[in-house]
Amino acid sequence: MILRQWLDDALKGSAERQSATLRLTLSCLLLTLLFLSFQLPFLAVAIIVVFYVTQKNVVLTAGIGLGFVVVALLALGGMLLIIKYTYDTPLIRLVASLFLFFWAMFFMRVLGKLGLAFFVVALVLIYAQTFPSMTGESEIIVRLILWLWMSMVVAIVVTVLVNACFIQAYPHYQYCQRVAALCQQTADRLQGINSGEQPVGIFIAEQLNELQSLYKFACLTNSDFKEKSKSWYSLSNLALKSLALAELYHVNPGKADTQQVTRLAEHFRQLATQARQREIGGSSPVAIATADKILEELSQLCEQFRVTRSIAPLPGQTEKPPLMAVDAWRNPLYLQFALKTLLASLLCYLFYTATAWQGVHTIMLSCVIVAQPGLGATYQKAGLRVVGALGAAVVAVIGMVFIQPHLDTIVGLLLMCLPIFAFSAWLAAGSERVAYAGIQFGFTFALLFLSGFGPMSNLTELRDRVIGIILGVIVASIVYLYLWPDSDAPRLQKNMARLYRQLGRYCSQRATDGPPLQIYQQIEQVTELASRFDAEPLASTTHPYRCAVQWPIKESLEVAQRLAILVSGYSRYATSDDPFLNHLAHWLQNYANAIDGEVISPLPVPLYHNPYGDALLESLRQLRYWQPIFPQLTQEHLDGD
Template structure:
């Protein structure tokens, strides 16, 4: 018996969450090594040259070091611009208001309000986030000294401590351990096609099968290819010029990967007559992998035998996808047009009152914290002000998620710092010993920071809190009260910011989640509306590409649900009901997508006839049913009833060639009727199901 088997359910789920979030994935080790190497150089340089604010320098290293060179350079540039603008604004503020505390606070508040407002409405909001946080950080400097020269020197050293680590991080990321998005894209394509090859080899040769491909893996694979293609186009003009071809290639790879998942879950076993077609398919998939790795046009081998008519529908669909891409390559792909750029300024920047309310709430939380900080004369809790800004995010769920990660990271960093100060630092007498202490912790923090947004910020906070206690001075520290004070400041900042966000103009995402779920269902419905005879790559937006868009919508809903689930709520029982309904819709949405794809594959494999026409009618009715459910979900209040498809889906006799077709149609209708009812007065989750009905969420 394992230990997790005897743990309570919350702990078991927590361990499962950590296991999933801390698991390695392609590129994570590279990010960790780049952050670790840059951190080691920064520690040695700062200690050797006595550059102050070493913890801030390490924090900047972790923010700038991203998954590839494109994002790293973009974030580094914005940090340089933001820090320079912030330091310049702070010096001007101090020059004219140093002797007038009230005016200084009023002007600093106005600058802070404007920065937070621009942080919300501008695409490059991180620049003004840096401006806002430096303006608040400088106020704590003013309270510690009354000498203007020392204050200005401290502010200028902040600029040095922020920008020289950026230069080092850019050098390390560009020269020593470059993570080029083009190489990452090729590696992901190679990984997915290797999985397809392994599945085909298993069908041909038998033996133990490869690890099954889950629907979640298909979703993640499609999203990863899309993201990497976007970064590759930002990095390399050649990818922008051939954008249509690259998008078609990525869509084809995703389609083959989904087919591999279908094959791994099916009971299809080829006979001797079907094996030559599988051999030809495997050869064509390998040729595709070779062509994409070399950035060459793909040509299907005409000497290989085509798929037999009695082969699995999924195998025939894979062959059609390869033929379609080959035909597209033979016809020639028009030069890719530059995609529509997102506006730098939000369209409703000056008309939506939510932005001003958000800025005012954040300013109120900071001023309350600043008043407490000065009234108690408790210098160690200056993190209370920074926390109010750091966890200020557009929605209450996102703010709560950031607050939990900040507290978890700070608690872990404080515990490690306490252990190091008491037991390890008294034994150290050189920089080498200090590096041996700090670098393993930096490596663990970098590994966490390289994870998803559900855990990444905790790694950044862990390193920053640890370095504040251990590396805040140029010599050994023995003051344990600083660790306590910073943790108290973080907890108080979270409490103040959360209270203000709940009490004034609460910005929850519950209603937005319903609209997002409805949008996701409409994108799934569009897959059913698409004509089955549509050549997959004949149009700029093909079926496979529309399917990628549906996966993206599904992933956006999952991220929003994770935030909504942790929103503080005064209404007892409402949050669990909302979470249950949304989880059920997400699970069914994924299953409907897979069922719609299986039905499309079955339709493409059949010649036109009465059965095909009847199933197309079922397909259209199913799409209309999903659209109607999405419209009802968007109503305020929502009045979505469980879909009830009144469709005559006959069961043909066994052995009939139409049996797989009608089976796919029945499977689609079953998944659609699994969508839950959503009414504001639904008392509990059990009311979402009819008596004796199976719970689709399980």
């Protein structure tokens, strides 16, 4: 199943992914031309910097690039000072570097998005340890460190300039295209067309987070967008609310107003066309006469936007996570994570120095790169690193043996590299399940095939670097599994229980003023955890939660997604004296307790006349307990007497 998901993610295409692929490919080709023409070292480092710096829009790319320059300058400057005062005493140099490396990994784990800066510091510190073993000349070591920083600066400048040349990378353009996609999907769902690749709830949660970020950047970078920012903001709110209502109508077994649905769908397609053209002009009236409450609500929203250009934001938006984990200094998990990474890197460094095997210097980098929060994420990235490295090695050998002898100009070399960089960029622009394989593919190819300034013919060097990557992954995987294994199982169980408690509260509130946004965001978080958990080695005898293989994770997520939609629809047709939602709220709270491991007796759920009632009970019948000691839910448990 994991392989099938990987292939699906690798083949999926979208306009945004195509644009990102083009920008990444062009940046890599320009850097290859520049570095080989002027004989600049560390082209492979420049290539991987391109993949890490390139973000979804040019503003983020420039910000991340500036952060990379500053952080790399501080890290390499600190490394220069360490080498200056400890060059003649390798033990002190190693201890000082490992001390800084430990705290870099710690802050990488606890600082969330800012942890990427400390990830760069850790990489620089561990990579610079190979310089003293390359030569005994201190001046050459200093030059290597300075050239390493310069290669990163050149890569960042080229990346930012390339991204700035494409309007598809600007926030205002992306904001308009996303709003257009939401309007188009609303029209499709009204007419029963499933145009999305994700469940609607998760799609809404993801789009909301990205739209909020794009809206801020667009207002800062485009004056025309800023003048109409309130109208654009209202249009995005309209699109998000309408998509949730369209999904409610789609699952309503009693829908019948085909003519009115067609009018509403055409209206949203008109809005989508205007948004694609970055216009927010007028639209024709869409008031309709219908007995369907959902279609009537949709019509009122559209009329409100047409007349006032003002739609309130979605209720229940969650706050941003704190800059640093609240339990950073209390939870030993973060220190254990830093210590495990340090131990794995140190073991690889001892192997590297004891064998005097210069070609396997990539062994230490692997320990840092695959270090992720959670055992599943670590094994997932380790697998992607091995797949990417082996694939790049095969391509490099084919190019070295069969293609390179026929090349005599740099143009021919660039044409040979074009499909390779394009393929790696396509993977890197995909989902997280495949993105790192693309980064590793491009980086390893550049490391193996483009490390010199002339034709490559040494297959031994290629072999050694691939062996270094694989050995590093093996050492890191063993250390992370046997030393304080950090499984996502308890976090997944806790978040799933929280999800069903939120569903219970939503039932008791009878909310009808918008989609259950917080529930959708919680579903998104649990889905991400479940994806990471799938990669954990549950078959290993040392795994602390082997019983978790019996948990109905996928079924529980699917049911939660349907419940959020069906409860929202049920509440619109429920009478004030209908106790069904209150009973359901109590039952879902009990089910959440059962996920946490408490023995409970499910309450009966009475059924009252409502078009969404049968679908609700059918979804509840699919729920199973997470603990093996609990029996599956039966018809009597659900329907009662």
